[in-house]
Amino acid sequence: MKNIQLDITKATQFLQADAIAAYEPKVKAAQEALENGTCPGNDFLGWLHLPSSITPDFIGELNATAQVLRENCEVVVVAGIGGSYLGARTVIEALSNSFQWLLNDKKNPVILFAGNNIGEDYLAEMCAYLADKKFGVINISKSGTTTETALAFRLLKKQCEDQRGKDMARKVIVAVTDAQKGAARTTADKEGYKSFIIPDNVGGRFSVLTPVGLLPIAVAGFDIAQLVAGAADMEKATAVDVPFMENPSAVYAACRNALYAEGKKIEILVNYQPKLHYLNEWWKQLYGESEGKDQKGIFPAAVDFTTDLHSMGQWIQDGERTIFETVISIEQPNHKVLFPSDDENLDGLNFLAGKRVDEVNKMAELGTQLAHVDGGVPNMRLSVPVLNEYYLGQIIYFFEKACSISGNLLGVNTFNQPGVEAYKKNMFALLNKPGYEKESEAIRARLNK
Numbered sequence: 001m002k003n004i005q006l007d008i009t010k011a012t013q014f015l016q017a018d019a020i021a022a023y024e025p026k027v028k029a030a031q032e033a034l035e036n037g038t039c040p041g042n043d044f045l046g047w048l049h050l051p052s053s054i055t056p057d058f059i060g061e062l063n064a065t066a067q068v069l070r071e072n073c074e075v076v077v078v079a080g081i082g083g084s085y086l087g088a089r090t091v092i093e094a095l096s097n098s099f100q101w102l103l104n105d106k107k108n109p110v111i112l113f114a115g116n117n118i119g120e121d122y123l124a125e126m127c128a129y130l131a132d133k134k135f136g137v138i139n140i141s142k143s144g145t146t147t148e149t150a151l152a153f154r155l156l157k158k159q160c161e162d163q164r165g166k167d168m169a170r171k172v173i174v175a176v177t178d179a180q181k182g183a184a185r186t187t188a189d190k191e192g193y194k195s196f197i198i199p200d201n202v203g204g205r206f207s208v209l210t211p212v213g214l215l216p217i218a219v220a221g222f223d224i225a226q227l228v229a230g231a232a233d234m235e236k237a238t239a240v241d242v243p244f245m246e247n248p249s250a251v252y253a254a255c256r257n258a259l260y261a262e263g264k265k266i267e268i269l270v271n272y273q274p275k276l277h278y279l280n281e282w283w284k285q286l287y288g289e290s291e292g293k294d295q296k297g298i299f300p301a302a303v304d305f306t307t308d309l310h311s312m313g314q315w316i317q318d319g320e321r322t323i324f325e326t327v328i329s330i331e332q333p334n335h336k337v338l339f340p341s342d343d344e345n346l347d348g349l350n351f352l353a354g355k356r357v358d359e360v361n362k363m364a365e366l367g368t369q370l371a372h373v374d375g376g377v378p379n380m381r382l383s384v385p386v387l388n389e390y391y392l393g394q395i396i397y398f399f400e401k402a403c404s405i406s407g408n409l410l411g412v413n414t415f416n417q418p419g420v421e422a423y424k425k426n427m428f429a430l431l432n433k434p435g436y437e438k439e440s441e442a443i444r445a446r447l448n449k
C-alpha cells in the first residue's frame with residue numbers, strides 16, 4: 001500500500017542547496033537519543049513504539065466497551081481537553097459525514113464533546129439537549145484533575161444518574177485516566193466504572209493512539225485496528241535505520257528547522273477539506289506545547305482553505321515574510337460530484353461542466369501554492385491517498401515522530417509543558433482554591449493596586 005508522501009521541493013528553493021542534507025547528522029543523533037531514551041523528557045517516550053505494541057486483544061477490549069456504549073446510548077459525551085480531546089475529535093470529524101448530527105440515522109451514537117471549555121452557555125445548552133436522550137459519558141483526563149473536564153463531568157455524571165438511574169449510569173460511564181492518581185481514578189474505582197489506563201510514559205498530546213483516542217473513535221463507529229495499522233506502518237517508515245532522505249518525519253523536521261533558522265518563525269498548516277479542521281487543532285497543540293518554550297519555537301498556526309483564502313489569503317500572500325506553509329492534500333475524495341451543465345449559463349460556469357468538484361479544488365490548491373511561493377512563502381506538501389482510518393493513523397504518527405525530532409533539533413524538552421501552569425495558578429488563586437491562600441492574597445493585592 002502507498003504511504004503518505006512529503007514533497008519539500010517548494011520549500012528548499014528558499015534554502016541553500018545543502019541546507020537539508022546538513023541536518024542529517026543532527027537528525028540521526030536526535031533519533032538515536034529517542035531510541036536510546038537519552039533525550040530530555042525521556043520518561044515520556046511511551047508513544048514511540050506504541051502502534052506496533054498494540055495487540056488485537058487490546059483492540060478487542062476497546063471495541064467491546066465501545067459496543068456497550070453504542071448499544072445503550074443515543075448520545076455519547078466525550079469529556080476531555082487538550083491531548084485528552086483533540087485526537088479523538090480529529091479522527092471522528094475527519095471520518096464522519098459532515099452533517100452527521102442532522103442525519104439522525106441511528107447507526108451510530110451522536111458524539112458530543114465537553115470539558116474543553118468553561119462556557120456556561122455551552123454546558124447549559126448541552127445539558128438541555130441531553131435532557132431527553134439516553135446518553136453516556138467517556139471521562140478522559142490523564143491527571144484526572146483538569147478543571148474544565150472535572151467541571152463538565154460533575155454535571156454530566158449527576159444528570160446521567162438522575163435520568164438513567166445509578167445502575168445504568170455505571171454501565172454507560174467509562175473513565176480513561178491514570179492507573180492510580182487523580183480524582184477521575186478515585187471516582188471510577190468508587191463507582192465501579194469500566195476504566196482504561198493512560199500509560200504514565202505517554203504525554204497527553206501524544207496519546208491519541210491510547211484509549212484516550214481509540215475508545216471514542218471506536219464508539220463513533222470507526223475501525224481502530226486500521227488506524228493503529230496505519231500508525232504502525234509509519235512507525236516502520238520513520239524508524240531509526242531508514243535512510244534520512246527516505247524518512248518523511250526526519251525530512252519534515254529538518255526542513256522546518258532549516259526554515260526557522262532563516263527567520264520563518266510561523267508555520268501554517270493548511271488543508272483543503274473542511275473535515276480536517278480538527279487535525280489543525282490537534283497539530284497546533286502537538287507542536288505548540290512541544291516546541292514553544294525557553295523563548296523559542298516555531299509558532300504553529302493553521303487555516304482551512306479555500307475558506308480562509310477569503311479571509312487570511314491576503315496576509316499569507318503579502319504580509320510579513322516570516323511564514324511557511326505545510327499543506328495536507330487528500331488525493332482522492334470519498335464521494336463524486338460532477339458540475340452540471342446549464343443551458344442559460346448565467347453564472348458563466350459552463351466551462352466546468354462535467355468536471356469533478358475535486359478537480360476545481362485541486363486547481364485552487366495548485367494555483368495557491370504557486371502564488372504563495374511566488375509571494376515568498378516556502379511550501380511543503382503532505383500527500384495523502386485517501387481520507388480513511390489507515391491514512392489518519394499514518395498522519396498522526398508521522399507528525400508525532402517529526403515533532404520529537406524537531407524539538408530535539410531546537411534544543412528543548414519536547415515532552416513537558418511547564419508554561420501551561422501559569423494561568424491555572426492565577427485562576428485557582430482568584431477562585432480561592434484551598435491550598436492557594438498565599439497566591440490568593442498576592443493576586444488580590446496586585447489587582448487592587
Ligand SMILES: O=P(O)(O)OC[C@H]1O[C@H](O)[C@H](O)[C@@H](O)[C@@H]1O
Pocket residue numbers: 081082083084140141142143144145146149204205289417420
Ligand atoms: O489529560 P489531562 O490531565 O486532563 O490534561 C489535559 C491537557 O491539559 C493540560 O493543561 C496540558 O497543557 C495538556 O498537555 C493536556 O493535554
